Amino acid sequence: xxxxxxxxxxxxxxxxxxxxxxxxxxxxxxxxxxxxxxxxxxxxxxxxxxxxxxxxxxxxxxxxxxxxxxxxxxxxxxxxxxxxxxxxxxxxxxxxxxxxxxxxxxxxxxxxxxxxxxxxxxxxxxxxxxxxxxxxxxxxxxxxxxxxxxxxxxxxxxxxxxxxxxxxxxxxxxxxxxxxxxxxxxxxxxxxxxxxxxxxxxxxxxxxxxxxxxxxxxxxxxxxxxxxxxxxxxxxxxxxxxxxxxxxxxxxxxxxxxxxxxxxxxxxxxxxxxxxxxxxxxxxxxxxxxxxxxxxxxxxxxxxxxxxxxxxxxxxxxxxxxxxxxxxxxxxxxxxxxxxxxxxxxxxxxxxxxxxxxxxxxxxxxxxxxxxxxxxxxxxxxxxxxxxxxxxxxxxxxxxxxxxxx
Numbered sequence: 001x002x003x004x005x006x007x008x009x010x011x012x013x014x015x016x017x018x019x020x021x022x023x024x025x026x027x028x029x030x031x032x033x034x035x036x037x038x039x040x041x042x043x044x045x046x047x048x049x050x051x052x053x054x055x056x057x058x059x060x061x062x063x064x065x066x067x068x069x070x071x072x073x074x075x076x077x078x079x080x081x082x083x084x085x086x087x088x089x090x091x092x093x094x095x096x097x098x099x100x101x102x103x104x105x106x107x108x109x110x111x112x113x114x115x116x117x118x119x120x121x122x123x124x125x126x127x128x129x130x131x132x133x134x135x136x137x138x139x140x141x142x143x144x145x146x147x148x149x150x151x152x153x154x155x156x157x158x159x160x161x162x163x164x165x166x167x168x169x170x171x172x173x174x175x176x177x178x179x180x181x182x183x184x185x186x187x188x189x190x191x192x193x194x195x196x197x198x199x200x201x202x203x204x205x206x207x208x209x210x211x212x213x214x215x216x217x218x219x220x221x222x223x224x225x226x227x228x229x230x231x232x233x234x235x236x237x238x239x240x241x242x243x244x245x246x247x248x249x250x251x252x253x254x255x256x257x258x259x260x261x262x263x264x265x266x267x268x269x270x271x272x273x274x275x276x277x278x279x280x281x282x283x284x285x286x287x288x289x290x291x292x293x294x295x296x297x298x299x300x301x302x303x304x305x306x307x308x309x310x311x312x313x314x315x316x317x318x319x320x321x322x323x324x325x326x327x328x329x330x331x332x333x334x335x336x337x338x339x340x341x342x343x344x345x346x347x348x349x350x351x352x353x354x355x356x357x358x359x360x361x362x363x364x365x366x367x368x369x370x371x372x373x374x375x376x377x378x379x380x381x382x383x384x385x386x387x388x389x390x391x392x393x394x395x396x397x398x399x400x401x402x403x404x405x406x
Contacts, residue, residue, distance in 0.1 A: 048111045051088055052121040053402065055109025059083070059091035060125055063105050064395065067095075067127070082114055090114060102128045102396075126399035138360075139163040139181070139376030141208060145349065145365025146170040146185075149177035149193050153368040156180040157376040162197055164376075168205050169365075177368075209362055211323055211344055216294040220268035221247045228252070228272065235272075243267050244285075252299070255280040255307070263320060269297035274322075280307040288318040292342070296323050301332040301343075303356075309341040311359075317377060319359060324348065329365070334358060 062083070066074045074095055082092045089111040096104040104126050111119040139155050140147060146169030149155070154177070155163040162181025165171060171185045173193030182197035183189050189201045223244070228235035228251025235248055238256035244265030252272035255261060260281045274297055276282065284293060289312060301322055303309065311317040323344040324331050331348025334356040343350050345363040352358055353369035359377055368374065 048119040049121060052109040052111050052119045053123070055085055055089050055091045055111075056107045056121050056123040056402075057109075058085060059093045059107030059109065060105050060123055060395070062091075063093045063095060063107065064127060067103075082110075084113075088112075098126070102126060122403045124399075124401045124403075126396045127394060128396050137164075137209075138166045139374055140165045140167075140361050140366055141206075142167050142169065142361070142366050143208065143346065143364040144169040144186070145363070146172065146187065147366045148368065149173040149179075150367075150369045150372060152176045152371040153193075153373070154178045154180070155368070155374045155376070161376060163374065164197070166203075166206055168208075208346055209344075211294075211321075211362075213296055213323065213325065216266050216296050216323075217247075217268045219294075220245055220266040220296065223247075223265060225249060237261055248272065253297075255282075263293060263295070266293055267295045269295075269299060271298065273297065273299035274301045276301075276303045276307045276309075278304045278306055280304065281310060282308070282320065283310045284312050284318055284320050286312050286314075288312050289314045290316050290318050292319040292321055294321045294323055298325065300324065300326055300328050300330070300348075303332075303334040303337050303339050305336045305354075308338040310338075311340050319377075327364075330367075332363075 062078060063074055066078045074093075079093050079095055082090045084090045089109060090113045091107055091109045092114060094106045096106070098104060104124060106122065106124045108114075108120055108122045110117045114120070139157060147165060147167050149172070151174045153173070155165055156178070157163045157180060163179060164181035164183070165179055166184045168186045170187035171183055171189045171193070173190055175192060177193035179193050179195045179197070182200065183195045184200040184203040184206075186203055186205050187201070189195065189199050223246050225247045226234045227249055232251070235251050236254045236256065237243075237259050239259060241259060241261045243253075243261055243263055244267065247268045247270055249270045250272075253269050253274050255276045257278045258280065259277070260283070262283050262285050264285045274295070301324060309320055309322070311319045319340070319342050321342040321344060322332065325347050326345065327347040329349040330351035331345040332343050332350045334352045336354045336356055338357045340357065340359050342360045343358060343363065347364055349365040349367060350361050350363040351367045351369070352372045352374070355371045356369070357372070358374045361374065
């Protein structure tokens with residue numbers, strides 16, 4: 001009898017121990033399952049967060065691509081609407097204009113969408129167009145070819161700005177010719193011209209402003225190529241026309257009489273010349289504001305009678321810079337016209353004749369004909385030359401910001 005009671009008690013104790021053990025196991029299992037569940041949930045949230053970041057970055061990349069594709073404009077379908085990327089999620093982009101060459105892109109990625117987002121991340125970046133700053137500290141700066149002013153010719157400045165001249169050669173003039181500012185020459189300065197500022201003959205040779213031809217050749221080439229042999233109509237312009245961000249090969253770029261051309265981006269004429277016939281106009285698109293743009297060619301420039309090259313109306317103005325490495329005499333010829341542009345011909349001569357007009361000249365030699373006026377714009381002292389609205393938009397380093405949206 002006592003043995004039976006002892007066995008029964010022993011079995012009861014084992015059962016209690018087993019129940020306690022099972023309870024401990026269940027508690028530990030529940031805790032582990034809870035931690036595993038939390039880990040899985042955390043992992044899912046982390047993955048969704050990374051996916052939202054990737055969607056936001058995709059929105060930035062798409063906006064930059066659209067801006068480059070559409071000359072600085074982003075279509076509403078991309079920049080106003082929510083865009084789905086497969087079934088993973090969506091992104092939405094907003095673009096703020098800070099200036100003609102600077103924008104801010106704000107892109108938000110959503111998982112799965114903006115209506116009921118489980119996760120969302122926002123990225124903000126600034127984008128801009130590569131600019132080159134060229135300093136034109138003088139109305140005229142020439143190499144050892146010197147400056148020659150014809151009868152009644154003037155080098156002056158706008159709004160009371162002096163028309164200063166620096167020559168690594170001589171400065172010579174004829175009757176009634178005038179330089180309204182100071183005149184520096186490595187060689188001699190004749191009289192005339194009348195120098196209203198101070199004469200500095202025997203000055204030290206100075207470095208010429210440097211212009212990065214290759215940068216703007218590349219900018220123009222990125223817009224595509226026009227072959228003048230295959231499509232002559234695109235190289236022989238008439239009526240109202242637009243040029244910008246293109247390379248012209250196998251021929252000249254010609255303006256027929258009366259043609260009005262708007263320039264919307266950099267242009268490169270690889271194998272030919274620029275010939276603006278009579279009564280033509282080349283206008284810089286107003287969207288450039290105070291930023292200038294380059295027209296680069298390997299040949300020569302002829303701005304015909306009563307033709308003009310015109311800046312923007314901004315303050316300060318944005319100018320067309322016409323640049324050629326040609327060593328021709330003249331490399332750039334302007335006759336009886338109002339070429340309110342910057343001319344750059346380090347290896348050749350710039351020649352203005354018969355009451356023509358220019359804004360600034362950098363050349364090996366400058367010849368001003370009778371009654372020619374060169375009027376320097378003070379804003380040219382530090383000129384931004386840009387691909388402009390048709391140029392290549394790129395993310396500016398150091399502007400990337402990421403936020404976790406609630």
